[in-house]
Each structure stands twice: as structure tokens, then as C-alpha cells.
Amino acid sequence: MTIKISIDCMGGDHGPSVTIPAAVSFVSHEQDAELILVGLEDVIRAELKKLNASAHPRLTVVHATEIVGMDDPIEVALRRKKDSSMRVAVTLIKEGKADACVSAGNTGALMAVSRYVLKTIPGVDRPAICFPMPNQKDSPTYMLDLGANVDCEPQHLHQFALMGSALVSALEGKAKPTVGLLNIGEEDIKGNEVVKQTAALLRADHEKGTLNFYGNVEGNDIFEGTTDIVVCDGFVGNVVLKASEGLGRFLKNIVKSEFKSNAINMLGAVIAQGALKSISQRMNPSRYNGASLLGLRGLVFKSHGGEDAYGYEWAIKRAYEAARHDVLSRISTTIAELMPQPSGASASDAAGASNALI
Amino acid sequence: MTIKISIDCMGGDHGPSVTIPAAVSFVSHEQDAELILVGLEDVIRAELKKLNASAHPRLTVVHATEIVGMDDPIEVALRRKKDSSMRVAVTLIKEGKADACVSAGNTGALMAVSRYVLKTIPGVDRPAICFPMPNQKDSPTYMLDLGANVDCEPQHLHQFALMGSALVSALEGKAKPTVGLLNIGEEDIKGNEVVKQTAALLRADHEKGTLNFYGNVEGNDIFEGTTDIVVCDGFVGNVVLKASEGLGRFLKNIVKSEFKSNAINMLGAVIAQGALKSISQRMNPSRYNGASLLGLRGLVFKSHGGEDAYGYEWAIKRAYEAARHDVLSRISTTIAELMPQPSGASASDAAGASNALI
Numbered sequence: 001m002t003i004k005i006s007i008d009c010m011g012g013d014h015g016p017s018v019t020i021p022a023a024v025s026f027v028s029h030e031q032d033a034e035l036i037l038v039g040l041e042d043v044i045r046a047e048l049k050k051l052n053a054s055a056h057p058r059l060t061v062v063h064a065t066e067i068v069g070m071d072d073p074i075e076v077a078l079r080r081k082k083d084s085s086m087r088v089a090v091t092l093i094k095e096g097k098a099d100a101c102v103s104a105g106n107t108g109a110l111m112a113v114s115r116y117v118l119k120t121i122p123g124v125d126r127p128a129i130c131f132p133m134p135n136q137k138d139s140p141t142y143m144l145d146l147g148a149n150v151d152c153e154p155q156h157l158h159q160f161a162l163m164g165s166a167l168v169s170a171l172e173g174k175a176k177p178t179v180g181l182l183n184i185g186e187e188d189i190k191g192n193e194v195v196k197q198t199a200a201l202l203r204a205d206h207e208k209g210t211l212n213f214y215g216n217v218e219g220n221d222i223f224e225g226t227t228d229i230v231v232c233d234g235f236v237g238n239v240v241l242k243a244s245e246g247l248g249r250f251l252k253n254i255v256k257s258e259f260k261s262n263a264i265n266m267l268g269a270v271i272a273q274g275a276l277k278s279i280s281q282r283m284n285p286s287r288y289n290g291a292s293l294l295g296l297r298g299l300v301f302k303s304h305g306g307e308d309a310y311g312y313e314w315a316i317k318r319a320y321e322a323a324r325h326d327v328l329s330r331i332s333t334t335i336a337e338l339m340p341q342p343s344g345a346s347a348s349d350a351a352g353a354s355n356a357l358i
Numbered sequence: 359m360t361i362k363i364s365i366d367c368m369g370g371d372h373g374p375s376v377t378i379p380a381a382v383s384f385v386s387h388e389q390d391a392e393l394i395l396v397g398l399e400d401v402i403r404a405e406l407k408k409l410n411a412s413a414h415p416r417l418t419v420v421h422a423t424e425i426v427g428m429d430d431p432i433e434v435a436l437r438r439k440k441d442s443s444m445r446v447a448v449t450l451i452k453e454g455k456a457d458a459c460v461s462a463g464n465t466g467a468l469m470a471v472s473r474y475v476l477k478t479i480p481g482v483d484r485p486a487i488c489f490p491m492p493n494q495k496d497s498p499t500y501m502l503d504l505g506a507n508v509d510c511e512p513q514h515l516h517q518f519a520l521m522g523s524a525l526v527s528a529l530e531g532k533a534k535p536t537v538g539l540l541n542i543g544e545e546d547i548k549g550n551e552v553v554k555q556t557a558a559l560l561r562a563d564h565e566k567g568t569l570n571f572y573g574n575v576e577g578n579d580i581f582e583g584t585t586d587i588v589v590c591d592g593f594v595g596n597v598v599l600k601a602s603e604g605l606g607r608f609l610k611n612i613v614k615s616e617f618k619s620n621a622i623n624m625l626g627a628v629i630a631q632g633a634l635k636s637i638s639q640r641m642n643p644s645r646y647n648g649a650s651l652l653g654l655r656g657l658v659f660k661s662h663g664g665e666d667a668y669g670y671e672w673a674i675k676r677a678y679e680a681a682r683h684d685v686l687s688r689i690s691t692t693i694a695e696l697m698p699q700p701s702g703a704s705a706s707d708a709a710g711a712s713n714a715l716i
Contacts, residue, residue: 134608135608136608136611147542150542150549150550151550151551182597184505184508184592184593184596184597184600191508191593192508192509192593193509218596218597218600219596219597219598219599219600219601219602219603219604220600220601220603220604220607221604222601222604222605223601223604223605223607223608224604224608232597234542235542235549235550235594236593236594236597238542238576238577239540239542239576239577239590239594239597239598240577240597240598240601241577242542242576242577242578243577243578243580243581243598243601243602244577244601244602244605245577245578246577246578246579246580246581246582247580247581247602247605247606248605248609249578249581250492250493250494250581250582251606251609251641253494254637254640254641255613255637258633258634258636258637258640259630259633261632261633261636262632264629264630264632265629265630265632265633267629267630268626268627268628268629268630268631268633269626269630269633270626271622271623271625271626271629272617272622272623272624272625272626272627272629272630273626274619274620274622274623275616275617275619275623275626275627276616278616278619279612279613279616282612282616283609283612
């Protein structure tokens with residue numbers, strides 16, 4: 001079976017100069033992948049020509065006349081630019097022409113457009129952004145929400161836990177992945193009211209055997225890989241994600257500068273260049289590029305806006321893997337079976353979409 | 359002028375085997391420091407004897423019969439163990455016998471005991487935990503709150519901003535240190551209601567010239583050193599602090615393991631051992647040990663519970679520097695001048711103290 005992925009070629013800081021090379025490289029590696037390149041046709045075709053890929057049988061082009069800018073307010077993306085590459089790429093999923101979509105555009109706009117076009121899965125009040133963080137165990141810690149919801153109620157975090165569990169179960173082939181609730185201590189008495197009430201919901205699921213709830217986890221547990229999934233609200237998640245990126249860059253700079261500090265260290269660096277290359281690669285955030293927008297009736301993946309082609313290709317890979325493992329129906333089934341009262345919030349509107357704030 | 363610091367010798371995972379060597383080393387470096395060692399007298403004297411420091415003129419011992427365990431509930435520390443080394447050490451400040459206090463004990467207990475014994479500064483509703491995070495600019499980013507307050511109202515974050523500003527102004531000699539408000543985007547429309555309302559309060563101060571408010575900052579800005587101070591609630595702050603510790607350890611392990619991966623890399627490591635040593639030192643969190651409990655009528659510093667003597671000595675240094683730079687009166691004056699309506703919350707009680715949850 002061919003897996004079809006629509007690519008918002010115009011999104012991100014670099015647009016087609018990054019998205020097209022990534023797409024061309026990706027189809028050359030995955031023989032059952034077909035990519036639909038959405039955006040200004042002339043620009044896309046010119047880029048394909050440069051890469052000698054104009055006639056590639058698994059690359060098609062769909063023209064879209066508008067572009068959502070990185071600074072465009074959500075309203076502009078949603079109401080004014082109806083023929084944007086972002087919106088057309090997402091619509092292809094709705095029309096059954098694509099199995100998943102990738103965009104490096106403005107996250108808030110992408111979430112709002114996706115929510116408007118696709119709607120949420122029945123039983124999901126709010127979509128969440130989920131991202132695989134690297135950890136000591138070398139098998140990612142899936143963390144959500146990372147910025148779609150600045151304020152969350154316990155039932156939202158509960159839904160995030162179920163969606164995350166279904167995602168990891170599908171992607172990593174783990175029957176009962178562990179779920180941790182991000183808190184400021186392990187004990188039940190720690191944390192704010194929302195966290196305490198969420199813990200009660202998750203414990204009840206655990207007792208029923210429908211969720212493998214580990215309990216509270218702390219910030220360090222993300223990178224220790226204590227649990228497969230870490231659930232938190234979008235404010236905390238977003239701050240942690242960006243702080244981690246910042247700290248990663250800072251520490252990488254320390255390593256670089258020390259090895260350049262004098263001739264002897266530079267000699268050591270030349271000899272141990274294999275180690276340094278490997279360190280650089282393992283500390284490269286591009287390897288972890290590609291966040292999923294979970295809870296929508298379609299698979300939408302967000303690439304970091306500043307990524308290069310290497311990083312963007314990782315985001316395409318994640319979308320491809322999610323489609324291949326049928327993540328969407330796994331999540332829909334889980335939510336349908338386990339959420340006690342579907343809240344019927346699937347008819348999301350623009351007001352709801354404004355929760356998407358990053 | 360001699361600066362007197364009381365040391366809770368029994369606190370932390372290791373107690374006197376860490377706290378006493380740190381104290382002995384510290385007094386040998388700072389000629390105007392006098393340390394009051396609080397705890398089980400026999401144990402302290404035995405430790406001093408081992409270190410040939412029994413007769414040191416600037417080390418005195420104060421006996422305290424009880425110990426607050428790392429797992430003791432706050433109520434036990436507060437109501438039952440009235441002769442604990444922690445409580446006696448804090449009380450020495452209140453009695454004017456010490457200028458500052460250092461403990462590696464349970465943070466929640468230390469905050470509760472300090473709040474009960476010392477009370478808060480008039481105009482401060484809630485004390486906060488403040489910690490200097492390392493950054494690219496090699497001049498710390500002071501972040502608060504890091505876990506004393508899981509839920510904050512805008513006026514609390516406002517007070518944190520003023521206290522942080524007074525602290526950094528005193529310690530770093532900066533007349534108008536910059537204050538950033540931790541958020542999930544730079545734009546004013548980003549974030550939850552508490553953050554938006556806090557921004558309005560801080561902007562008003564900025565316009566009056568009483569605070570140098572930079573605006574919203576994101577997680578990465580902490581390590582980029584965008585502002586001198588970063589203000590957030592204790593839930594977010596604690597998660598970020600622990601996530602950073604976790605990521606730091608993870609990345610350090612990557613560096614270590616790669617340089618040990620084969621003989622050539624090991625040879626490179628031997629040649630560039632200066633660089634590796636320097637990296638290890640710069641990535642050593644012990645250098646940043648010592649959080650201040652701000653907003654109390656006394657200077658209380660918290661060392662990480664698991665620190666060794668090297669790390670504990672850093673916490674003593676921070677307490678010493680704060681006392682030397684008269685941080686307490688700087689904060690009191692700032693709050694008295696700038697907080698519009700002192701809320702009279704200084705008569706803190708045990709219920710209020712239970713906000714201290716880490």
C-alpha cells in the first residue's frame with residue numbers, strides 16, 4: 001500500500017529550498033511513499049528541476065496561491081488565506097487524498113487550520129502537540145501537550161494520556177506503554193489541583209487496566225526515560241521544550257569552545273574526531289524534529305520552522321511512520337472505548353482554535 | 359565586619375560528613391566569615407576533630423537534639439521537632455546571632471520552618487525560591503519561583519520580580535537588572551491569564567522606571583541569558599530546573615561514553631584532557647548550588663540534598679555573598695517602596711507555609 005503525504009512546501013523559515021530537497025530525499029529512501037507537494041507550482045517545479053526530480057513518479061504537485069507567513073495572526077491563516085499551501089495540504093487529508101500532512105509553518109496557524117478543516121476526534125475536547133524527547137534509554141519519551149493548550153482541565157490531561165498511550169503503542173509496538181504525570185514531586189500530595197485531580201482519573205484507568213499509569217514524574221524523568229509518555233499542560237510543556245533546546249545549544253557550545261581553546265585540545269579533537277562527530281550527531285535536535293498534532297481526524301505533523309532539509313526529512317519520516325502504523329484509528333478507537341462521556345466537542349470552531357498559541 | 363552564617367549540619371542526604379568539611383574549607387578561604395555549626399554536638403565535634411579544626415576560632419558549635427529527615431512531612435518539622443538543627447539554625451537569624459543560614463534539608467520543611475520562625479517581609483505575600491541558572495553569557499540568570507508556590511496570582515509574580523531585581527542589583531552590582539516573564543511566546547497575546555495580567559503590572563512598573571521589564575521570554579532565553587532575572591510560578595520553575603538537571607546529566611553521559619567508545623577516541627581524550635576537564639567543570643551543577651528563599655525576614659539558603667562538600671561550600675558562599683551585599687535590606691526597601699499596598703501577609707502561618715511543596 002502506498003502512503004501518501006501532503007507537504008506544505010511554502011511553510012517554515014526557508015520554504016521550498018528546504019522542503020523540496022527533503023521530500024526528494026525521502027521518496028528516494030521509502031519506496032512505498034508518495035508525496036504531494038503543495039504550494040506555488042512554478043517555484044516547486046523550479047526546485048524539482050534543480051534536483052533532477054521533475055519526472056519523479058511518486059512526487060506530484062498541487063498548486064496553492066497563498067502562503068501563511070510565520071508572523072501571520074491565526075485569523076489571517078484561518079479566514080483570509082483560504083488557498084494557502086498549509087490549508088490545501090491539510091484539506092488533502094480530509095478529501096482522502098493524503099494519509100498525513102507535514103508543515104513547518106506557524107504552529108498556532110497550523111493547529112487552527114487543522115482543527116477547522118479536520119475537526120477533532122469524537123471524545124477529544126482539545127488537540128495536543130506531542131513530541132518525542134531524547135532520553136538516557138535511547139527510546140524517546142513522548143511528551144504532550146507542548147503548547148496547544150495554555151490552560152488545561154483534568155479531563156484534557158486525561159485525554160492527552162489516552163492519546164499518547166495509543167500513539168506510543170502504535171509507533172513503538174508497546175502493548176502497555178507507561179504514562180507519567182509531570183509534577184513537582186513524586187508523592188500524591190504534590191502539585192496543584194489540576195494535577196491532583198488528573199492523577200485520580202489516571203489511577204482509576206490504571207485500576208481498570210485501561211492505562212498503564214506510572215504516577216507522578218519530575219522534570220528530570222523526561223530525560224531519564226522513566227516513562228514512555230509524559231503528560232503536562234501546554235504552558236509547562238512548551239517552556240520545558242524550549243528550555244531543553246536552549247540548554248542543549250549552550251552545552252554544545254561549551255564542548256565546541258573547549259576543544260578549540262588551545263593547540264593541544266585541538267590535536268585531541270582531531271584524533272577523537274569520531275567521538276566529537278558522534279556527540280554532535282546525538283546532540284543534534286534535528287534528529288527529533290516532527291511534532292504530531294494529536295486528537296484531530298487526520299495526521300498532521302509540524303516541523304520546526306528553522307530546520308534544514310535533514311531535519312525536515314525527519315518530520316516527513318514521523319508522518320510516514322504514523323500513517324504506516326495506523327495511529328489515527330488507534331487513537332480514535334482508544335478514545336471511543338475509554339473516554340467515559342464523549343463530549344461532542346468535535347465541532348471545533350475558531351474560538352476553540354485560538355487555544356493554539358505557539 | 360564579621361559575617362556570621364548558621365549551618366544546619368544535619369540536613370541533606372549526607373549530613374555532617376559533607377556539611378562540616380565544607381564549613382571548614384569555607385572559613386579557611388574567607389577571613390571575615392564565622393560559621394555556627396548546628397546539630398548533634400558530639401557528631402559535629404568528632405567530625406571537626408577528624409579535620410583538625412576543633413579549635414578553629416571562627417567555628418562555633420550549637421547543640422540541637424533533633425533532625426528533620428528528608429522524608430519528614432512538613433507538619434513534623436514544624437510542630438514536633440522544635441529542637442531540630444534546621445529550626446535552631448534558622449532561629450539564630452531571628453535572634454540576631456547569624457546573618458544568614460544554610461541547610462541541605464527538605465525544601466518544603468525548610469521553607470515552612472523559615473516562614474514560621476522569621477515571617478515574611480511586609481508587602482510580600484509569599485516567599486519564593488530563587489536560583490542562579492548558568493547561561494551562554496557566563497553571568498547567571500536568576501530564576502524564581504522554583505517550587506515554593508504551585509499556584510500564583512499576578513501580584514505574587516509581581517513581588518517575585520521586585521525581589522529578584524533587588525537581589526541581582528545587590529549581588530551583581532547592576533543598577534537596573536532586566537526582568538523577563540517566562541511565557542510560551544514573546545508577543546503580548548501569548549500565555550495564560552495570570553501571565554498576561556502579570557505582564558501588565560510589570561509594564562506599569564517599567565513605565566514608572568521602577569523595574570527594568572524586558573517583556574516575555576521563552577524557555578531558551580534562560581540559557582541564552584536574555585535577561586538577568588526570569589520570573590515564573592513555582593510549578594513551571596521547578597519542572598524546568600529538574601528537567602535541566604536531567605538533560606545536563608544526559609548530555610554529560612553522552613560526552614563521556616563517546617570518548618570511551620574506542621581506543622582512538624580514548625587517546626584523543628588523553629591528549630585533550632584539559633578540554634574534557636574544563637567541560638566537566640563547566641557542566642558541573644555543583645557550581646550553581648545554593649538557592650535563596652526570598653521574601654523572608656532573614657537570609658536562608660538551601661543546598662541541594664545530594665551535594666558533596668564542594669557543592670555545599672558553594673551554597674555557603676552564596677549565603678555569605680548575600681549577607682555581605684546586604685540583600686535583605688535591599689529587598690525590604692524595594693518592596694516597601696514599590697509594592698503599592700502592603701498586604702500585611704507577613705504573619706504567615708502554617709497553612710500558608712504548606713504552599714512550600716518541594
